[in-house]
Amino acid sequence: MPPRRLVVWCPDWPVVAAVAAAGLEPLTPAAVFVANRVLACSETAREHGVRRGMRRREAQGRCPDLVVCEHDPARDARLFEPVVMAVEALAPGVEIVRPGLVALPAKGPSRYFGSEVDAAERIVDQVAAQAGAECQIGFADGLFAAILAARSGVVVEPGGSPEFLAPLRIDEIDHPGVERGELVDLLRRLGIRTLGEFAALSATAVSTRFGRDALMAHRAARGEEERPPERRPLPPDLTVAENFDPPVDRVDAAAFAARALAERLHVRLGELGLACTRLGISARTEHGEELHRMWRCAEPLTPSGTADRVRWQLDGWLSGRRGAERPTAGVGVLSLHPEEVVGAGGLQLDLINSSTGAADARAGRAFVRVQGMLGPDAVLIGVLGGGRDLRDQVRLVSWGDERRPALEPDRPWPGRLPAPSPTVLPDSPWPAVVLDADGLPVEITDRQRLTAAPDRVLVAGGRSRAVSGWAGPWPVSERWWVDAGARAVVRVQVVLEAGEDGNEVALLLVHEDERWWVQGAYR
Template sequence: MQAPTRSLVLWFPDWPITAFSNEAVSPPRPDAAVAVFSHNVVVACSWAARAQGVRRGQKRRDAQALCPGLQMVPADPVRDARAFAPVVARIEERAPGVQVVRPGLCALRARGPARYYGGEVEAARMLIRQLDDDGFGGVRASVADGVFTAEQAARTAPDDDPVRIVEPGGAGAFLAPLSIATLDDAEFGSLLSRLGVHTLGELAGLQVERVRERFGERGVRLHALAGGLDSQPVQPRTPPPELHRDVAFEPPLELADQVAFGMRVAAEEFIAQLGVHDLVCTELRVVLTGERGERSERVWLHPGSFDAAGVVDRVRWQLAEDAQGIFGSGVAGVHIEPEAVDAAAHHAKGLFGAGPDERVHHALSRVQAMLGHRGVVTPTIGGGRWLTERQVLVPWGDRAIAEKVRTRPWPGSLPDPLPATVYPEPRLVGVTDIAGAPVTVGERDVLSAPPAVLETAGQRRRISEWAGPWPISERGWDALRARKAHRFQVVDTDGGAWLLVVEEGEWRAEGRYD
């Protein structure tokens, strides 16, 4: 195993919080308690949240119990990577050859910057000063033998000195007292803890052959890391091509057609640059800025790929739809960049559809241009307990973003298959028993009598089969917004299947199974 190379690591604490704050429409205050969670576990939190006891790895419920005013933000790796890309570009201006370990953590070979800036400490401090000038305070830097040791040194750097240097050959001694959990392998760490191995030094002290026999090559790799023998060198990234385009207007423009005309050349250059790299754009990010700092940002989708005219049309529609009332003194600039690209050859094989799909897209786009951006919509399914709130209409070409996420648990929601027909407003119906008396649901979800007749639109239908009731209870803690209802599925003698709900003694049809 070859000797580790000197690695310089830059660590941005709480990067998911920084990325969210930089892109949020209403950024949280610097002293706000914010936590980012994934699968109901906290993965990052602000200093204000930590001051109240919130920690990484906590369950969401425990974190909220410690900090009732905690703002919870869903994890978004794409957002984190997008916000980190310009930071890496700034680092590469002073020290090329950067490897992005993950958003918020990057590494580079220490030898080049150290020789150029007069030493490892000087190189690290220079990069921290540059990042601080760019508005990224609190960055920690370290230099050590290998990326793993350098990362741990950066994480343990004291508050009064953001630079920590682990001298050559000292990695093993530095890592020895650290917890086995530092290896970030929960299964391996749990097993070692049960065997009485709790620190990296204790793991490094085991014979490598015994580790290989028990844990295989994965164990050997972690054993080497624990001893400071990180043999994986820094792997510099290949900087992505500069595909974005910016257009500044002086003086600011007030008419949408003026803005569209003014950025037509930039749109053509944008598409041409994609062609140079044999790429097509399937998702486009457009950012409009005003003279007084106003901002409108949007991501547009295309099932095929954008052309220059399509880019201009998206800018025009965004200005007409999203920016109305935002820009008080006109548009000062337009920024366009690809949010998602695909290899042109791969795209041509039909990854996103071709032929009829492309013709459908162009036809709908033309109709949308005539009727307005929200004149053509497509349905998608969101989260919630009621069918009307789960049916979300998305303007053609927009990313489907539902206020209520479908994947979250919704106790009382209807399982698949869902009714094919959903009434925009549940229809008032009547349900009676065999004697003609209204059927009611009493305490403990007990029916007054079996449903026998369904009355809809003046027609009486005999009920041949029925199932229910399934209770729905919402917001029991809020007397003004609390709801309690019961769902039923019924089949009439003509073969019609209905989804019914009874609430406060009133029967309504939510939908029909066609």
């Protein structure tokens, strides 16, 4: 029988944290979006028909007053720290499953407070008093069953987890932190609608037909732990630590050092063929103040996932949020302690991709070393996103930071140029002059048409080149209904005759503010 768990769940935590960070009223209809879909929404938004997984346009159509919030895991973890401290004040062994959800062994609190119901009441009161947050408590055998029990606010009797799970919808195996939407869709097409129907399948059939992840979901649906209870013994010398001299008191500095520390840990784990699923993170100041947190992960941690959890934990502590007393000195020692490891077989790449994965890992370690010498902004990577303008579609972020596009990529973006994109984008658009066959400037009419066909193009700093072909114009009017931020441009593609090297060049020309500019070149 799996161990009995107590789970504390704060409903809709991503949107609760977003509303609190923005200083909005708690009853404001709001939703947090990821990839243009609802990740979490407030109760007032649900009253208008907004649901998790709904597209942004549909959600705003159902609730015109909906406040749109971007997903920010660091914000969620930072504001969740007071809740963790409130629970920890009553019961030891708290493990953070994700911001908004913590788990701990049920045996200690239930014995200390007399019963599981009494323990739940005390924790709910403590979280409300110290952290100002609402929460629900669930007891069950196994983590998955306890999470669903917390969402219903019930106590599942010992040994009753399979019966409790059986009538629940198969959608429950697809939850934040473990994306199983494709598996859910496949099971539905096969006629499996409940967890009980899924649990009735044999483990062998699930493993051979659906794979390793589905087998973990199958174990959870049967009321067992997702991973078998047998754990590998921890090898010696897995703990990694870093001493700071001088101590660091800024979150960004500590988080930067955590990246290198996470790399060291995962290199060591990789040498032993292991992966970490339960990680302890400890920080100690030069005055002896210490904060230790345990993080439980649905999937084995990666170096970036480890660094993120260090940043989340320190952000809430060093910023001194409500319920979390700010330390009186900077962090002098930061250490990572793997508490639970599994074989890394599930992380091994196949024969074809193994060399590529090793090369990526080596490149990542090299980037971290360069950042250590030159600073976080010394290594930048491009993140593709949405937008009509070419410059809006690429955002440069520091290596190791969250790769979030500036604009949502899956919006329609009418007026966006089709592929292929220009191969050269100047740092700033080049001024240009477009002439017709009579040598007169080509202008744009009120109806956004060209006054004549382009015949020659003169780019600043170069000589004029004859035009052998052109296409367009493609007008774009953005925010035309307001004065501030309104933008009207006309784009034209031209092909220039071959130069001395014998190669043709195509240009993307943009007419804006009554002038022509070269925004990109095709080579």
